[in-house]
Amino acid sequence: MSSKRQALRADVQEGIQNRLVQGNWRPGARLSIDGLARELEVSPTPVREALVALEHSGLIEYQALKGFVVAPPLTPQQIDELIDARLVLELAAFTRAFGRREALESDLRAAHEAHSAIAERIAAAPEPDYALIHEYFDADSAFHEALFRHAGNHYLGTMREVLNTHGHRMRQTWSEGAERIDADEAVAEHAAILEKVQEHNHDGALRALRSHLEGVRERSIELGTGPTGR
Amino acid sequence: MSSKRQALRADVQEGIQNRLVQGNWRPGARLSIDGLARELEVSPTPVREALVALEHSGLIEYQALKGFVVAPPLTPQQIDELIDARLVLELAAFTRAFGRREALESDLRAAHEAHSAIAERIAAAPEPDYALIHEYFDADSAFHEALFRHAGNHYLGTMREVLNTHGHRMRQTWSEGAERIDADEAVAEHAAILEKVQEHNHDGALRALRSHLEGVRERSIELGTGPTGR
DNA sequence: GTGCCCCGGATCCTCTAGGATCCGGGGCAC
DNA sequence: GTGCCCCGGATCCTAGAGGATCCGGGGCAC
Known part of the structure; x- marks a missing residue:
């Protein structure tokens, strides 16, 4: 030592x-x-x-x-605000990153492949594997992180990290009961974003990103309020 | 103790x-x-x-x-990114705060009056008064803070605080030589924003806010690169 | 039985001590 | 004169001690 x-x-x-x-x-x-x-x-x-x-x-x-x-778990209200803040940041980051579309596409594709591969492994697993779920969250996060890597703005990245930590706090709460992850939906939505980027369709990708985050919001609040009936 | x-x-x-x-x-x-x-x-x-x-x-x-x-002073590149990040946050915060237009208007007006009062005192002062300049920055900041107070999103406010600290870091650099502050321009731009809000003109106010931050960007970088010739 | 008080253990907060590391200057070899 | 080495002071980093505070439980008064 x-x-x-x-x-x-x-x-x-x-x-x-x-x-x-x-x-x-x-x-x-x-x-x-x-x-x-x-x-x-x-x-x-x-x-x-x-x-x-x-x-x-x-x-x-x-x-x-x-x-x-x-810290106490996030309330549905807080989850809503958290996703809303992510929307603000990620839409802005995407538009800035689209200026380097090719590099962005390359990173997004790589992240998406890793993400979907882990999703398949989770679907194939007979019962929840916490280490695997942890990997899944990281892969999911990496896809979004790619947006910021090419946005060319250090502060946007810093703010993303702050929000991401709170996201951990949100998922931490889920782990207690609801291990079920809607991996398929997230993967499909990521694929939609990637597709629009490959088509050089900025506005379409932006809509797909917004739609994805709205999906995250709904699924998160659903898990937050809880299928257990709370 | x-x-x-x-x-x-x-x-x-x-x-x-x-x-x-x-x-x-x-x-x-x-x-x-x-x-x-x-x-x-x-x-x-x-x-x-x-x-x-x-x-x-x-x-x-x-x-x-x-x-x-x-920490070393901010480079012009960093200042540019900082203001850009503020743009992202403040435009988003404004749109959300416009939902409670009346409360927003009230706070903005109060903040603006305090701000312009201090600006006048600075203009009247024969030589730079550091305490007064400090007050000026606080009053300026309070105007923008009002946007976030009514945005109804805690995380946007948190991120603003992070950026605001870096803003202090920026101004800290100025204090060494260039005490001259373009208070009049900032006050006029704030007034333009307030006016549009009072007219229930959301889009106009948004443009005024964007224009104001562009002005802040130009004046900041000008000070950052320095009238001293650096 | 209920409520209040007291008390002891656990914990926090601050301080001091001591080994490890860094940094700048003087001295020596070349 | 130049470059390298060594060394002493300043500083950092961790550990441990001691007083102050909090908290939960037992005992007593009513």
Whole structure:
């Protein structure tokens, strides 16, 4: 541990964030600084720093003299606002990225192939595989990330990352009961976007992207309010 | 100091942020943890936490085993991207806020009056008054903030805050030489927006807002590249 | 039985200590 | 004179200690 100094805070932060995203702790659970330090076999100081750095992601909240707690799940209202904000960002990013249509098309196609491949593996799996679902979310996210990579605006990408973290928070809630993912619909909608891009059809692709996000909104709120009847 | 525990980290953070925004340290300057701790008469631990929390604002950067340094000034390219991102956010926020036109108009008018009042005081002042300039920036910012207050989307507001911090970083650079502010132009452009809102003219106001931000872009880049000849 | 008070453990917050690392300057070899 | 090496001070990073605060449970008064 002496050779890899200051991998500590980064490692601790990554470890905690992974557990948060995977839903190891329920919303409202207290994240004891001393407890985490014992568990990770480090001193409390780097744990505190990691939690402070994670606070702005929205995954955890801080209360003075009481510590950090896992943020409560998103309400349907918040999910609605989150997708709405994504719409604003992604439509803008798409239009800017369309200026480099060829590079964009190339990246979108690659991301789409990876995405649909994982979707097929999920469909073939007999029962939910959490690691696979995690991969699926990453692949899905990569498709959208491609829009920002070519948008030529660093700040749009930064804002996407902020929203993406909240998206993790949303999916974290689902993992508790509803593992069913409408992978097919998302893949089909991505395919529609890609197709329009290949046809040099900017406005059509924009409509397809908007339509896709509307679909995400509906499916998310449906899962949020819950098929379990809540 | 025993009664107001855990005002410490917040106080330290606020103090450091104020100094950063006011440009007390030049870009590239090292922020010594121990030094700040001695200066603020606290131990290094809360200083570390405050710096970690400030890192995501973009005002400071972190390098392992070397510490924190004041972020370099924005390049004209970055300024361009920053304003472009503001355009995306503010146009979207405006359209959403126009749904509650009356409340929006009320807030915009109040913000505009405060803004123009300060602009007059600046014009009347014989020489640059830093405190007054600071107030001016806040008043200017408040006008735009009103758009988001009525947009009904929490995430748009969050993203605005992120961009706003980078805006501070931009203005921080100016303060070094060019105190001249084109307050009149900004006030006139705000007035144009307000006028269209009062006329129930959504599209006209949108154009005025876009035009205003284009003006901000031009004036910012002009200041960024510098009348000093840099 | 109900409600209030007290108390002990757990936790947080801050501080101090000490090893590890970085950085700049003087000295030496060539 | 130039370049390299070494070294001392400053700083960073982590650990651990100690006082302050919170929280839950038992006991007592009514």
